[in-house]
Amino acid sequence: MHRIVIVGGGAGGLELATRLSNRFGLRKPQRERNVCVTLVDRHPAHIWKPLLHKVAAGSMSPASHELSYAAQGRWHGFDFQQGELVGLSRSSKHVMLGAVRDDQGVELLPQRALEYDTLVIAIGSTTQYFGVEGAARHAIALESVAQAERFRRRFIEACRRAGAARGSENGVLAPRMQVVIVGAGATGVELSAELRDAACELSQYGLHDLDPTHDVGIVVIEAGPRILPALPERVARATAERLGKLGVTLMVGESVARVLPGSVLTGSGKRIRADLTVWSAGVTAPPVLSLLDGLNINRRGQLVVRDTLQSETDEDVFALGDCAACEWPGKSGGVPPRAQAAHQQAAFLVEALTSRVEGKTLPQFRYRDFGSLVSLSRFGAVGNLVAGSGEGLYVAGLVARGLHASLERMHVAALYGIRRMVLDTMANWLRRSTNPRIKLH
Incomplete structure (x- = not known):
C-alpha cells in the first residue's frame, strides 16, 4: 500500500487530502485499497484562514465555519493524526510529530513517528515580526x-x-x-x-x-x-x-x-x-523547515521545490502553499503566498500523485493569477480580475462583493461537494437572519 502523508490541514492540505481520498475511493474496505492517505495538523479542526479577520471582528462565528479533521476523514476515507511537525528522517521515511497536550499541559498523545512513501508538506506560514521590539x-x-x-x-x-x-x-x-x-x-x-x-x-x-x-x-x-x-x-x-x-x-x-x-x-x-x-505586517516560513533533514530552503525559509512541486533534495517529498518556494516563470519572487495558489497546487497534486502511484511521469505545475479581491465588510469590496497579462479588470460594488463571497464557497465546495455547499450556504443565510450580525459576548 502506498502511504501518502500530508502535513498541514490548511486550505491546500485539507483540499488535497479530501480530493485524493475521493480519487482513490478510500471509503472502500482496506483490503481493496492500494493507497492510504493520512492528514496531520496540530489543531483538531480547520477554518479557512482568510476568514480569521471576520472572527476577530465578531462578524462570523467560528463554530459555524469550522470543520473537524476527524469528521472529514471519516466521511472521505483518510486518517487524521493530531500533532505538530517536529522532525523528519528521510533515510527511514519517517515524519516525527510532537506530543499533544491539553490546556493544563497534560499529555494526550505522545511524540510519535509516521511512515510515508510520499510526504507532502503544507504547513503554511507564520507571522513575521521583523525583529521589532515588543x-x-x-x-x-x-x-x-x-x-x-x-x-x-x-x-x-x-x-x-x-x-x-x-x-x-x-x-x-x-x-x-x-x-x-x-x-x-x-x-x-x-x-x-x-x-x-x-x-x-x-x-x-x-x-x-x-x-x-x-x-x-x-x-x-x-x-x-x-x-x-x-x-x-x-x-x-x-x-x-x-x-x-x-x-x-x-x-x-x-x-x-x-x-x-x-x-x-x-x-x-x-x-x-x-x-x-x-x-499583520508579513509572514515567514515556519522555523521547523530549517530542521528537516537536509531539505533545501531559500533565504525566506521556504522549501525549494521543482516545477513538479517535489523538493529539490528529495523526490519523495512535496510541498505546497506558503511554505513552498515555487518558481513563477516570467515573474520575480515566485508564486505568491495566496489561498488561490494553495488551491491550484492542491488540484495539481491530485493529478501528480495519482501519476506517481501509477508509475507515470509527473506533470509540471503552472500558476495562473486570477486577480485579487478585498472585502470592506458591508461597506463594499474592490479588486481586479486577471485574464492574460496586465493589471486586469477593475471591479467594485455588488459584483466584487459577490465574487469575494464565492471564493470561500468554492473552498467549501472542494471539501463538501456542490450539494452540501448549497445546503451550507442556505444554513448560514438562515442563521444570519435570526442572529445578530456580530457576536456580542
Whole structure:
C-alpha cells in the first residue's frame, strides 16, 4: 500500500487530502485499497484562514465555519493524526510529530513517528515580526481561531471600558479608544473595515456609549508607500478612499520601531496610542523547515521545490502553499503566498500523485493569477480580475462583493461537494437572519 502523508490541514492540505481520498475511493474496505492517505495538523479542526479577520471582528462565528479533521476523514476515507511537525528522517521515511497536550499541559498523545512513501508538506506560514521590539509580546497576530477570539473579546472589553471623559491631542478631539493595525496588506485592510462595522453594531445593541466613528479610532500603519502593495495601484487607491470615508487613519511610509503596552512607536519618532495592537505586517516560513533533514530552503525559509512541486533534495517529498518556494516563470519572487495558489497546487497534486502511484511521469505545475479581491465588510469590496497579462479588470460594488463571497464557497465546495455547499450556504443565510450580525459576548 502506498502511504501518502500530508502535513498541514490548511486550505491546500485539507483540499488535497479530501480530493485524493475521493480519487482513490478510500471509503472502500482496506483490503481493496492500494493507497492510504493520512492528514496531520496540530489543531483538531480547520477554518479557512482568510476568514480569521471576520472572527476577530465578531462578524462570523467560528463554530459555524469550522470543520473537524476527524469528521472529514471519516466521511472521505483518510486518517487524521493530531500533532505538530517536529522532525523528519528521510533515510527511514519517517515524519516525527510532537506530543499533544491539553490546556493544563497534560499529555494526550505522545511524540510519535509516521511512515510515508510520499510526504507532502503544507504547513503554511507564520507571522513575521521583523525583529521589532515588543511586537510578539504586545501585539496580537491573527494566525488561529484562538488568537482571533482573544482579540474579539478584548475589543469588546476595550469599547465598554472606554471612559466617559474625552481627551485631546494637539487640540484635536481624540478617540476614547483606539486600535492600531500594523501592516496594510489584505488582512489589515479588511480587518479595519470589519472593526468599523463592529463598532457600529456594538453601539446599536447598547454595549458601549461611544460614537462608533469618532470615539473608536482605527489606525493602519504601512511601511511601504501605499496600502495593498501586492495589488494594482488602482485597487489600492480606491480602497484608501473608502477607508478614509469610514474614518480609518492610514499612515503609509511609516515603519514601526517598537510596540509597547498601550502605544506604538514609529521609525520617525511618533507615539501612537494603542488600546489594542494587531500585527499583520508579513509572514515567514515556519522555523521547523530549517530542521528537516537536509531539505533545501531559500533565504525566506521556504522549501525549494521543482516545477513538479517535489523538493529539490528529495523526490519523495512535496510541498505546497506558503511554505513552498515555487518558481513563477516570467515573474520575480515566485508564486505568491495566496489561498488561490494553495488551491491550484492542491488540484495539481491530485493529478501528480495519482501519476506517481501509477508509475507515470509527473506533470509540471503552472500558476495562473486570477486577480485579487478585498472585502470592506458591508461597506463594499474592490479588486481586479486577471485574464492574460496586465493589471486586469477593475471591479467594485455588488459584483466584487459577490465574487469575494464565492471564493470561500468554492473552498467549501472542494471539501463538501456542490450539494452540501448549497445546503451550507442556505444554513448560514438562515442563521444570519435570526442572529445578530456580530457576536456580542
